[in-house]
Amino acid sequence: MADTLSIEVPAGNGRDLPGPVEQPVLLVEGLVVEHRDGTTGRIFRAVDGVSLRVAAGESTAIVGESGSGKTTLAMAATGLGPRSGGHIELLGRSLERLSRRALRRLRPEVQIVFQDPHGSLDARQSVRSGLRELRRLQPERTAWIDDAALLERVRLSADLLDRYPHQLSGGQAQRVCIARALLMRPRLIVADEPTSGLDVSVQADVLKLLREVRQTTGAALLMISHDLAVVRSVCQTVHVMRRGRVVESGPCETVFTDPAHEYTRELLAAMPGARWRARR
């Protein structure tokens, strides 16, 4: 009886509490990012009024041609890049109101995996000393797993711990980057074209790994790609960007099989050998 009472919550009492399921990991409303064109000197909107929501544990993609504003959007949305307007909530915290210090504290919760794994790793550090550095910065957060087990989670042998980045293949280096992200137990992983710099033969393995990481850790994934087949294999939701704006959003299945926007149809049509085609 006492046990029952201790877990009983009076009706309505929990409504004001931020629920871990209800609260999106990332909420972007009317985001604007302006840049100055290097040639003409004119200000233009690289991101022009974008709104999106990434739920906890969800995998969301941003697709669009080169220059459509995908990276700019992701960097601004995670507080790593400048923003000119709009509202962003990261893990329920309003970015506009966060001090630099508070933002730094939030930083480990969001991990980014970039296109060029070798460029993301410090060439002067072995895999082991790179991990040691992360552990020194976040001792409590990173204590849950040792180096060998961490590498095993990304299917790398512990023998690689003493290698330097130039001694790793592209696929191995990207796995190390994913391991470093995983070590922080993030609530959101942003992957910006994570496989486009890799040999085709290892792309599928890295995508499989990202899928597994999301499923086993419950971290949400925001993946940026221009490759719709990649997006379809990993993500549940997709936002299609064109010239700084989101022109279409929805579940991948719907958007890729029955696109509403002409631009999405063009993107699909531009994919030679796609196994699926848009209905017209």
Ligand SMILES: Nc1ncnc2c1ncn2[C@@H]1O[C@H](COP(=O)(O)OP(=O)(O)OP(=O)(O)O)[C@@H](O)[C@H]1O
């Ligand atoms: N720091 C900057 N200063 C000025 N213009 C910028 C800056 N960063 C990006 N841009 C411009 O903003 C636009 C969007 O760039 P962004 O890198 O976000 O595109 P993208 O969709 O990620 O492209 P890609 O698929 O090639 O990576 C482009 O026109 C780009 O030239």
Ligand SMILES: [Mg+2]
């Ligand atoms: Mg980009």
